[in-house]
Amino acid sequence: MILSNTELQAALDHGWIRITPPPEPRQPSVERECPYQTTAVDLRLSTEISCPKNKAPITVDLREGGFKELSDAYYQPFVLTESQPWALKPGTFVLGRTLERITLPIPTSPDQPCYAARIEGRSSYARCGLTVHLTAPTIHANYDGVVTLEICNFGNFTISLFPEMYICQMIFEKVMGIPFRNDSQFQGQTSATGAR
Amino acid sequence: MDRWLKCKVLKGMFSDERAVVVHRRGNGSVQFFVPASSTRGDEWVRVKVFSRSDGSWAEMPTPQRDSVPIAPEEIVS
Numbered sequence: 001m002i003l004s005n006t007e008l009q010a011a012l013d014h015g016w017i018r019i020t021p022p023p024e025p026r027q028p029s030v031e032r033e034c035p036y037q038t039t040a041v042d043l044r045l046s047t048e049i050s051c052p053k054n055k056a057p058i059t060v061d062l063r064e065g066g067f068k069e070l071s072d073a074y075y076q077p078f079v080l081t082e083s084q085p086w087a088l089k090p091g092t093f094v095l096g097r098t099l100e101r102i103t104l105p106i107p108t109s110p111d112q113p114c115y116a117a118r119i120e121g122r123s124s125y126a127r128c129g130l131t132v133h134l135t136a137p138t139i140h141a142n143y144d145g146v147v148t149l150e151i152c153n154f155g156n157f158t159i160s161l162f163p164e165m166y167i168c169q170m171i172f173e174k175v176m177g178i179p180f181r182n183d184s185q186f187q188g189q190t191s192a193t194g195a196r
Numbered sequence: 197m198d199r200w201l202k203c204k205v206l207k208g209m210f211s212d213e214r215a216v217v218v219h220r221r222g223n224g225s226v227q228f229f230v231p232a233s234s235t236r237g238d239e240w241v242r243v244k245v246f247s248r249s250d251g252s253w254a255e256m257p258t259p260q261r262d263s264v265p266i267a268p269e270e271i272v273s
């Protein structure tokens with residue numbers, strides 16, 4: 001069941017969902033754009049993106065962490081500023097992150113709700129060919145961190161990426177039942193010994 | 197309880213991120229992207245360790261809280 005903006009704000013007030021910094025304003029105003037849609041909240045692009053370097057293509061074996069080779073040799077961070085945005089040319093791809101950190105705690109008692117979320121692009125940007133995720137849009141319960149975005153320009157125009165621009169939307173859904181997690185999976189057992 | 201797990205630490209795709217490669221017991225290796233603040237040097241990543249009668253697991257400092265089976269001797273305080 002998808003949360004309405006009022007239910008989302010109630011969940012934020014209870015701490016069942018945490019978004020840091022909290023999206024503001026909560027209500028539309030003439031002075032500021034309200035990030036809350038009827039059943040989603042808009043999130044912003046963080047200041048740092050990660051861009052593929054212009055190098056000869058390689059073949060990556062993904063079966064055993066083959067993409068670790070990509071990090072240092074083939075990607076470089078770039079800090080976005082208002083005066084120096086990133087020009088995302090047609091057919092190119094960068095990694096971005098949300099400015100906001102999302103926390104979806106698993107409740108400790110059955111009378112508390114549990115939530116998951118989905119990241120989606122913005123339809124107005126999609127008309128220009130901009131996507132923000134290629135796969136796996138689900139943010140699972142127990143998630144705690146910023147969301148990495150796979151930003152790709154499938155359009156015919158160069159799109160400028162600015163820091164703190166609204167880049168995506170997040171939709172929250174109620175989870176049926178309380179999922180087990182690592183520590184409760186091993187609840188009641190002792191922590192590991194074996195320190196050197 | 198936090199512990200340190202032996203691994204290989206590489207640069208991540210963002211300046212505050214590292215890629216860690218963890219050897220999985222009897223089954224190759226896995227890679228995770230973790231905050232740079234959760235690594236120490238180029239060989240250690242901070243983890244939470246859980247045990248039960250049939251083995252021990254390390255929970256990585258990833259947003260998804262990924263876990264990997266480990267041998268107790270791979271962990272230091």
